[in-house]
Amino acid sequence: MGILFSAPQVEFETIREQWLQSVSQIARGGQFVGGPSVAQFESSFAAYLGTEGAVGVGNGTDALFLALKALNIGPGDEVITVANTFIATVGAIHQTGARPVLVDCDDSYLIDFEQVKASATPRTKAVIPVHLYGRMVDLREWLPWAEEKGIAIIEDCAQAAGASLEGKAAGSWGTMGCFSFYPDKNLGALGDGGAVVSSSPEWLSRLRKLRNHGGEIRYQHEIPGFNSRLDSLQACALQIKLSYLDEWSAKRRDIAAGYAIRLQGLDYVAVPEASRDSRHVYHLYVIRLVDGRREALKKHLQKKGILTAVQYPVPVHLTPAYSFLGYAAGSFPNAEGYANEILSLPMHIGLTEDEVALVSNEIKSFFA
Numbered sequence: 143m144g145i146l147f148s149a150p151q152v153e154f155e156t157i158r159e160q161w162l163q164s165v166s167q168i169a170r171g172g173q174f175v176g177g178p179s180v181a182q183f184e185s186s187f188a189a190y191l192g193t194e195g196a197v198g199v200g201n202g203t204d205a206l207f208l209a210l211k212a213l214n215i216g217p218g219d220e221v222i223t224v225a226n227t228f229i230a231t232v233g234a235i236h237q238t239g240a241r242p243v244l245v246d247c248d249d250s251y252l253i254d255f256e257q258v259k260a261s262a263t264p265r266t267k268a269v270i271p272v273h274l275y276g277r278m279v280d281l282r283e284w285l286p287w288a289e290e291k292g293i294a295i296i297e298d299c300a301q302a303a304g305a306s307l308e309g310k311a312a313g314s315w316g317t318m319g320c321f322s323f324y325p326d327k328n329l330g331a332l333g334d335g336g337a338v339v340s341s342s343p344e345w346l347s348r349l350r351k352l353r354n355h356g357g358e359i360r361y362q363h364e365i366p367g368f369n370s371r372l373d374s375l376q377a378c379a380l381q382i383k384l385s386y387l388d389e390w391s392a393k394r395r396d397i398a399a400g401y402a403i404r405l406q407g408l409d410y411v412a413v414p415e416a417s418r419d420s421r422h423v424y425h426l427y428v429i430r431l432v433d434g435r436r437e438a439l440k441k442h443l444q445k446k447g448i449l450t451a452v453q454y455p456v457p458v459h460l461t462p463a464y465s466f467l468g469y470a471a472g473s474f475p476n477a478e479g480y481a482n483e484i485l486s487l488p489m490h491i492g493l494t495e496d497e498v499a500l501v502s503n504e505i506k507s508f509f510a
């Protein structure tokens with residue numbers, strides 16, 4: 143077998159016995175949606191992040207959508223985010239009826255704050271910084287600016303569970319933080335799952351209603367709502383995995399350091415920069431091939447049994463789905479240029495040092 147790109151099955155082996163026991167326990171109790179296991183995970187996750195609370199929802203896309211709905215964002219409003227994100231960030235904005243306003247990324251692949259400031263209008267109700275690849279957007283300057291303007295910051299933490307800046311967790315900086323527990327995420331469930339975290343009792347209460355047909359108590363519908371809840375079996379898996387998250391993040395950082403040592407200094411390869419104040423959790427290890435040979439390298443590695451990926455091959459504004467926003471080729475030069483140059487290398491907790499060396503050597507031999 144070759145080298146896998148991601149391997150949630152390796153994580154499952156670690157939690158197998160404990161999880162199977164909790165499945166039996168839940169099955170005996172008969173409460174498969176909500177219930178004590180969800181409440182327990184929500185309070186553990188909030189404690190881990192240092193927020194007042196967490197609200198489990200069906201997936202990360204719903205987490206973003208419900209966070210925006212909690213703020214009453216809808217038609218006539220604008221929400222700013224970045225062009226090089228997973229489509230779900232923009233989809234969630236669009237689903238509320240608000241207009242997604244896109245900006246470019248900087249050379250660390252993260253949303254460019256100067257462009258955010260320049261794009262804000264009186265209609266701007268929120269900005270969604272995306273902590274892409276597991277590295278936090280530096281929100282230090284954002285908070286006073288957003289407060290002064292009355293703009294909410296909704297952190298897209300789908301790729302950044304466990305990341306932090308100056309010791310403060312991703313998700314605990316903004317008005318709300320939105321997480322995906324898709325299986326290959328750093329904190330992944332055994333199916334779909336998500337959460338919104340916040341330190342505002344008001345937003346937490348609205349989120350608990352919105353995810354459950356508009357009410358926290360059955361048949362008491364206080365506001366129009368949705369059905370987007372976290373399953374008990376997923377909450378159990380997440381509760382167990384949360385206790386491994388820091389260890390697994392450290393393992394990801396070791397792997398990243400292993401790649402960096404071997405690939406640094408190569409003429410055609412740019413390795414991701416590790417920032418000093420920020421704890422990068424390397425959801426993805428993304429290199430950039432600056433000589434136009436990304437596809438050829440990808441094929442070369444595939445032939446050697448090494449799986450890689452491109453996150454993401456087409457910036458959101460150039461997808462058919464969002465062409466109606468009116469942006470064009472050339473609107474966001476960084477996002478567009480990087481989309482042709484980036485390559486995500488294998489990154490998961492089952493990767494050995496020998497495998498990291500092998501992948502790196504294959505890249506070197508390709509360019510030699």
Ligand SMILES: Cc1ncc(COP(=O)(O)O)c(C=O)c1O
Nearest residue numbers: 201202203228230231300322324
């Ligand atoms: C940056 C980003 N935002 C949002 C999402 C949506 O999460 P989900 O797939 O759980 O709906 C993802 C995950 O795929 C993501 O990577």
